Amino acid sequence: xxxxxxxxxxxxxxxxxxxxxxxxxxxxxxxxxxxxxxxxxxxxxxxxxxxxxxxxxxxxxxxxxxxxxxxxxxxxxxxxxxxxxxxxxxxxxxxxxxxxxxxxxxxxxxxxxxxxxxxxxxxxxxxxxxxxxxxxxxxxxxxxxxxxxxxxxxxxxxxxxxxxxxxxxxxxxxxxxxxxxxxxxxxxxxxxxxxxxxxxxxxxxxxxxxxxxxxxxxxxxxxxxxxxxxxxxxxxxxxxxxxxxxxxxxxxxxxxxxxxxxxxxxxxxxxxxxxxxxxxxxxxxxxxxxxxxxxxxxxxxxxxxxxxxxxxxxxxxxxxxxxxxxxxxxxxxxxxxxxxxxxxxxxxxxxxxxxxxxxxxxxxxxxxxxxxxxxxxxxxxxxxxxxxxxxxxxxxxxxxxxxxxxxxxxxxxxxxxxxxxxxxxxxxxxxxxxxxxxxxxxxxxxxxxxxxxxxxxxxxxxxxxxxxxxxxxxxxxxxxxxxxxxxxxxxxxxxxxxxxxxxxxxxxxxxxxxxxxxxxxxxxxxxxxxxxxxxxxxxxxxxxxxxxxxxxxxxxxxxxxxxxxxxxxxxxxxxxxxxxxxxxxxxxxxxxxxxxxxxxxxxxxxxxxxxxxxxxxxxxxxx
Numbered sequence: 246x247x248x249x250x251x252x253x254x255x256x257x258x259x260x261x262x263x264x265x266x267x268x269x270x271x272x273x274x275x276x277x278x279x280x281x282x283x284x285x286x287x288x289x290x291x292x293x294x295x296x297x298x299x300x301x302x303x304x305x306x307x308x309x310x311x312x313x314x315x316x317x318x319x320x321x322x323x324x325x326x327x328x329x330x331x332x333x334x335x336x337x338x339x340x341x342x343x344x345x346x347x348x349x350x351x352x353x354x355x356x357x358x359x360x361x362x363x364x365x366x367x368x369x370x371x372x373x374x375x376x377x378x379x380x381x382x383x384x385x386x387x388x389x390x391x392x393x394x395x396x397x398x399x400x401x402x403x404x405x406x407x408x409x410x411x412x413x414x415x416x417x418x419x420x421x422x423x424x425x426x427x428x429x430x431x432x433x434x435x436x437x438x439x440x441x442x443x444x445x446x447x448x449x450x451x452x453x454x455x456x457x458x459x460x461x462x463x464x465x466x467x468x469x470x471x472x473x474x475x476x477x478x479x480x481x482x483x484x485x486x487x488x489x490x491x492x493x494x495x496x497x498x499x500x501x502x503x504x505x506x507x508x509x510x511x512x513x514x515x516x517x518x519x520x521x522x523x524x525x526x527x528x529x530x531x532x533x534x535x536x537x538x539x540x541x542x543x544x545x546x547x548x549x550x551x552x553x554x555x556x557x558x559x560x561x562x563x564x565x566x567x568x569x570x571x572x573x574x575x576x577x578x579x580x581x582x583x584x585x586x587x588x589x590x591x592x593x594x595x596x597x598x599x600x601x602x603x604x605x606x607x608x609x610x611x612x613x614x615x616x617x618x619x620x621x622x623x624x625x626x627x628x629x630x631x632x633x634x635x636x637x638x639x640x641x642x643x644x645x646x647x648x649x650x651x652x653x654x655x656x657x658x659x660x661x662x663x664x665x666x667x668x669x670x671x672x673x674x675x676x677x678x679x680x681x682x683x684x685x686x687x688x689x690x691x692x693x694x695x696x697x698x699x700x701x702x703x704x705x706x707x708x709x710x711x712x713x714x715x716x717x718x719x720x721x722x723x724x725x726x727x728x729x730x731x732x733x734x735x736x737x738x739x740x741x742x743x744x745x746x747x748x749x750x751x752x753x754x755x756x757x758x759x760x761x762x763x764x765x766x767x768x769x770x771x772x773x774x775x776x777x778x779x780x781x782x783x784x785x786x787x788x789x790x791x792x793x794x795x796x797x798x799x800x801x802x803x804x805x806x807x808x809x810x811x812x813x814x815x816x817x818x819x820x821x822x823x824x825x826x827x828x829x830x831x832x833x834x835x836x837x838x839x840x841x842x843x844x845x846x847x848x849x850x851x852x853x854x855x856x857x858x859x860x861x862x863x864x865x866x867x868x
Contacts, residue, residue, distance in 0.1 A: 251772055252464075252771040252803075254357050255357070257271070262363040266295070267378050276758065277314075280784065281750035281751065282314050283313040283325075283751075284311075284329070284705070288329060288364070289792050291344075292795050295795075297798050302333065302448040304363050305363075306780045308328065309359070311326065312325075312327075312351055313327075313749075313751040314752065315768070316349060316352055317348065317350075318349065319472065319476035320753030321547060321754075322483075322544070322753075323544060325344050325753050328340075328429060328442050330440070332441065334682045335442030335616050337796040338750075338799075340436045340706070341429075341694045341728075343438075344544075344546075344754045345412065345432035346432050349412075349544040351456045353414075354375060354376065354457060356375035360372075365450040365451065367383075368452050370451065372497075373456045375461065384398075384579075387452070388418055389417070390417050390418070391433075391598055391599075393599050394416075394453055395433050396690070398411075398455050404459065411457040412456050412457065415429070416429060416430070416451075417443070417598055417601075418600065420446055421452075425441045426443075426602040428602045429443045429603055430443075430600055434597055438707075442600070442771075443601075464771065472767070476767065482573060483757040489757070496552070496571075497570045498568075500571045501527070501574060502528075504539055507818055507820055507822040509573075509689050510687060510688070511575055511677075511687060512579040513615065514747060514811075515611075515689050515691070515816075517819070518689060518817075518820070526574065534557075535586050538554055541750025551568065552567075552568040554563065556587040560587070560588070569586075574589050581611060583640070589614045597646055602684075604683075604685065604686055605660055606647070606683045608641055608687075610632065610643055616668070619671070636701075649834060660678075660682065661676050661677065662678040662682045668824070677807045680805050680808060680809070683706050685808075688851055689816065690812070691826070693712065694730050695710075695713050695737060696714065699712060699868075701807055701808045709745065711736045711745050714726060724739075730826035732835075733836075734833045735839075736837070739837055740840075743782045746785040751764065764781075769797070781815055787857045787859065789860065790849045793847075793849060794848075794854075794863070805849040814827075
């Protein structure tokens with residue numbers, strides 16, 4: 246680690262569950278220089294570790310946890326970690342992040358990354374403590390929810406309920422039963438959701454990872470004062486952005502009413518954009534009136550964003566759990582015809598405990614409820630269960646059956662796209678998914694052009710760039726919002742994708758984004774590098790292109806950069822009625838490919854790969 250002064254521990258923990266062998270490896274400095282950490286380091290490790298064609302649920306498929314150089318430091322929201330593997334829904338790459346404390350505690354335990362391979366014969370959990378690691382029998386945790394698992398392991402390892410010296414990432418029943426969209430839940434509600442990586446963890450018989458330790462993040466003493474100044478500047482800038490102000494004031498619940506006014510809230514599986522009782526979803530009506538709030542910030546964060554809530558009114562009074570984010574409120578609320586925030590809190594807590602990605606769940610249950618309304622499925626198909634719009638208990642029971650792969654739930658556990666095609670008839674046209682095979686984030690994105698395009702072309706299952714439908718960014722050369730469905734949407738994605746992927750290499754919460762220059766200055770101060778703006782955006786481009794070359798190796802084609810028929814339709818009512826990006830999509834996609842230096846098939850050209858140092862991904866260039 247001679248080149249780097251700070252930010253890294255310099256060690257990767259490798260765990261072979263088949264043999265039980267645990268070893269340490271040094272971080273490759275060239276990888277850090279070219280990819281920094283987080284998603285960048287993760288995809289570089291994954292590319293080397295995965296044999297093409299490996300089944301995502303095979304023992305040979307690795308599960309990679311990474312941090313970034315700012316993780317665990319004074320930077321706000323720097324408890325973030327990234328998980329990468331093959332996507333169980335798509336067979337391509339999956340990258341997902343979660344906040345809380347796990348990333349910071351992993352570095353305190355002495356490691357920048359973990360590579361897990363193989364499969365244990367019996368359930369185990371991985372315990373990492375101050376540079377030492379061991380596999381511990383987890384048979385008694387089988388079938389436990391993520392919350393039960395957290396509580397048991399937290400107590401076992403000597404921590405009171407809310408101290409957060411120990412951090413735990415665990416799977417629930419869905420992960421154990423290999424539900425294709427099972428997630429990993431850390432610190433009682435911080436979810437690494439995308440790509441079914443909870444199922445990858447379950448396929449390895451790994452129930453949880455427990456981390457704690459006393460390692461300090463290395464910082465050059467001569468730069469400590471400057472780092473403190475930059476962290477403070479970062480904090481002030483993040484709090485001053487429109488995103489920061491909104492999240493700090495109302496959490497993401499504050500987006501609900503503005504989004505609904507644009508027609509972006511999903512309602513009844515995107516069959517309408519109108520619903521009664523919009524005022525019930527105003528953040529001021531929920532926080533303090535329906536929910537009793539207890540702040541619970543992530544590592545290093547001062548935003549009044551995350552809370553533990555108790556429902557104070559209605560049928561679900563007494564429910565205690567993580568405050569639902571905007572997407573959960575929309576997806577488990579109007580998208581299921583449910584207009585009670587108390588019920589949404591109940592469903593959210595249940596789903597997080599079962600350990601399933603809310604994106605996939607939201608559009609799965611919505612599709613089933615639409616099918617019930619249209620008479621396409623009924624009691625006989627679903628084992629006596631007929632969930633209709635607004636049926637909270639029916640939705641809850643369906644979630645439980647999906648997590649157990651029980652009856653009709655077994656079919657749904659395959660995800661929206663697979664379930665729709667197995668059901669046949671009108672279902673493929675009703676289903677909400679992107680063509681690579683997973684559900685999008687929980688919006689009605691049909692006129693939110695940046696979000697829809699972003700999801701359709703994403704190489705990683707989640708959003709790869711930044712939606713600029715209502716914003717602009719002079720620092721990226723974007724002087725106007727992408728407010729119309731034209732070729733400019735493709736140009737915007739070609740600029741915001743690399744920026745966001747550079748950010749996701751650093752290891753901090755996206756809500757805490759500051760100016761690009763402050764991020765770069767902080768990185769240089771901490772690590773001892775001399776990156777400049779274009780060099781950092783080049784790193785982001787390298788990450789996007791390596792993700793794409795990984796997916797090309799796994800069989801992805803141009804046709805996968807698209808979305809389902811339902812997402813191509815125009816809204817029938819509401820503020821966005823009659824609008825669609827479908828007729829302009831091909832031109833937007835072609836423009837994006839051109840700006841990225843890709844060919845007509847959507848793959849990086851030889852010149853692009855050479856520019857980014859990715860010749861190793863193309864046999865013709867690496868000879």
